[in-house]
Amino acid sequence: MATLLVLSAFVLEVVLNRWYIKEALDEQKRIINITLTSINRIGASADEMALIAQQIGLVRVEHRITITNLSGDILGDSHIDEGKVESSPNLGSRPEMSMALREDFGYFEGPDELSGTEMLFLAKRFQAENSTGIVRVATSKTALLNAIDQLRLLLTGISIVVLVFLIALLATFKRHLSSAVREEKRLLESRVRSRTQQIALLQRLVSLLAACNTIDEIQAVIADIVPRILGNTPGAISLINASRNLVEIKATWQGAWQGEMVYPLEDCWALRKGKFHLSHDELSSMVCPHMANSTQNCVCIPLAAYGETLGLLHITAEQISEGTNNIAFTVAEHLGLALANLNMQRKLREQATRDPLTGLYNRRYMEEFMAKELKLGQRHEIGFGVLMIDVDHFKRFNDTFGHDAGDYVLATIADLVMRNIRGEDLAFRMGGEELAILLPLADIAQTMQCGQKLRELVKTYHWVFKGLSLGKVTMSIGAAVFPDHGQTGEQIIKAADVALYQAKASGRDTCLSAEMLAENPPQVKVIREFKNVD
Numbered sequence: 001m002a003t004l005l006v007l008s009a010f011v012l013e014v015v016l017n018r019w020y021i022k023e024a025l026d027e028q029k030r031i032i033n034i035t036l037t038s039i040n041r042i043g044a045s046a047d048e049m050a051l052i053a054q055q056i057g058l059v060r061v062e063h064r065i066t067i068t069n070l071s072g073d074i075l076g077d078s079h080i081d082e083g084k085v086e087s088s089p090n091l092g093s094r095p096e097m098s099m100a101l102r103e104d105f106g107y108f109e110g111p112d113e114l115s116g117t118e119m120l121f122l123a124k125r126f127q128a129e130n131s132t133g134i135v136r137v138a139t140s141k142t143a144l145l146n147a148i149d150q151l152r153l154l155l156t157g158i159s160i161v162v163l164v165f166l167i168a169l170l171a172t173f174k175r176h177l178s179s180a181v182r183e184e185k186r187l188l189e190s191r192v193r194s195r196t197q198q199i200a201l202l203q204r205l206v207s208l209l210a211a212c213n214t215i216d217e218i219q220a221v222i223a224d225i226v227p228r229i230l231g232n233t234p235g236a237i238s239l240i241n242a243s244r245n246l247v248e249i250k251a252t253w254q255g256a257w258q259g260e261m262v263y264p265l266e267d268c269w270a271l272r273k274g275k276f277h278l279s280h281d282e283l284s285s286m287v288c289p290h291m292a293n294s295t296q297n298c299v300c301i302p303l304a305a306y307g308e309t310l311g312l313l314h315i316t317a318e319q320i321s322e323g324t325n326n327i328a329f330t331v332a333e334h335l336g337l338a339l340a341n342l343n344m345q346r347k348l349r350e351q352a353t354r355d356p357l358t359g360l361y362n363r364r365y366m367e368e369f370m371a372k373e374l375k376l377g378q379r380h381e382i383g384f385g386v387l388m389i390d391v392d393h394f395k396r397f398n399d400t401f402g403h404d405a406g407d408y409v410l411a412t413i414a415d416l417v418m419r420n421i422r423g424e425d426l427a428f429r430m431g432g433e434e435l436a437i438l439l440p441l442a443d444i445a446q447t448m449q450c451g452q453k454l455r456e457l458v459k460t461y462h463w464v465f466k467g468l469s470l471g472k473v474t475m476s477i478g479a480a481v482f483p484d485h486g487q488t489g490e491q492i493i494k495a496a497d498v499a500l501y502q503a504k505a506s507g508r509d510t511c512l513s514a515e516m517l518a519e520n521p522p523q524v525k526v527i528r529e530f531k532n533v534d
């Protein structure tokens with residue numbers, strides 16, 4: 001800016017200079033013409049030149065008018081008294097005079113011969129009736145120099161004001177800029193802090209989810225961490241039930257949930273579409289029926305992994321920001337994976353603990369379960385009952401009706417057992433056509449009662465497979481209880497087994513207890529004989 005001012009001052013000075021010189025020259029020409037007109041009109045002799053110069057000088061006071069002969073001797077001068085003209089210096093050597101002699105007009109800018117003042121000189125050679133000579137007009141540059149000085153002063157003043165203004169402006173701008181930079185930095189730092197916290201929370205969520213063994217644990221982790229990740233955006237997690245016909249809200253955050261707590265799958269557009277659904281966007285306003293009571297915008301994101309959708313993540317807000325949306329998708333991805341992993345774990349556990357044909361727990365699981373029951377029983381002095389069940393003449397049955405029919409019978413017996421034991425009882429398939437039931441807290445009478453009931457149910461069941469009647473199916477059952485018939489799992493199973501073999505030996509379709517055997521000890525030989533029969 002200051003450079004601009006200096007430059008404009010320089011340009012102005014040049015322009016002013018030129019304008020002044022042009023104006024001065026025009027005036028000088030006019031004065032020369034007037035002088036020459038006077039000389040010609042009165043046919044002035046050399047002696048009258050002094051008078052003409054004096055008279056014109058009286059009117060044009062700011063100019064000096066000089067008339068010389070061709071040799072440069074002054075004949076008249078508006079600034080020299082008439083009497084002193086003759087003693088005045090010869091002007092023949094002056095540049096404007098010699099130029100006028102040569103070229104008619106002569107021009108020079110420089111000091112005058114009297115005072116040394118800076119002047120503009122214009123000289124013209126003339127030829128009048130009675131005389132020849134040179135008229136010279138000198139104009140002082142003082143006015144111009146004064147004007148330039150004033151201009152310089154003015155511009156310096158303006159420059160100082162502008163400079164001060166600029167400095168003040170710059171200072172204000174700098175202050176504003178640094179406060180804006182500080183604010184931006186603060187915002188950036190807070191954004192980085194919240195992003196870092198979000199990442200840390202996400203990592204925590206992922207590691208905790210990976211360690212979850214049950215859906216309850218997953219729910220607890222969600223309830224604790226997801227609201228922290230999504231800030232103050234209200235939301236919920238819902239899961240599809242085992243029958244896959246209902247969606248149930250399992251966790252909510254940031255106030256009471258405005259949507260339905262349980263709703264059919266078809267009430268969610270996201271589940272229908274198989275991808276996220278935003279209730280209001282620039283293209284449509286399709287609110288999921290389960291969110292009909294909510295006045296907010298809602299996004300439903302399926303929790304899916306390995307091609308299976310297990311639930312949904314919902315968030316609601318007046319305006320859902322892109323950042324919240326993105327983080328919700330990341331959370332949904334991790335939740336989907338965690339739920340799928342849990343499902344997989346459950347299936348693997350079931351595969352490891354359950355028998356695929358009957359759906360009953362296997363022998364290995366029975367050993368684990370019984371070990372726990374034994375510990376409980378020993379610590380709290382409580383008992384439990386065991387039933388060992390074997391289908392009678394199953395080999396013969398298979399041989400008669402085929403292996404498929406045998407499988408059907410085993411699966412159906414398992415189903416009958418499952419539906420007719422208490423909630424706390426557990427049924428196992430020990431191998432082949434042999435089943436076992438463990439009855440927590442049951443004494444021998446209750447255990448026997450259960451065995452008799454099951455034996456009766458199977459015996460009276462109407463067995464039909466592929467339209468073919470299978471006749472009667474019977475079972476032999478042995479019962480024993482802890483602690484009466486043994487102190488270890490092995491001992492109790494053995495006691496129940498001995499009772500079962502005795503039931504077989506006594507004609508099958510019977511339920512016997514180890515207690516009965518204690519009163520009537522079995523013959524081991526008999527059992528061996530019995531096993532050898534088939």
Ligand SMILES: Nc1nc2c(ncn2[C@@H]2O[C@H](COP(=O)(O)OP(=O)(O)OP(=O)(O)O)[C@@H](O)[C@H]2O)c(=O)[nH]1
Nearest residue numbers: 390391392393394395396398403406407432433534
């Ligand atoms: N269909 C079918 N048969 C099985 C299965 N597991 C074992 N079996 C058969 O069950 C039969 C068991 O025969 P055994 O142990 O001799 O006993 P049983 O014929 O039932 O005779 P008792 O026990 O003395 O009444 C064998 O023929 C096995 O092949 C199975 O999963 N499905």
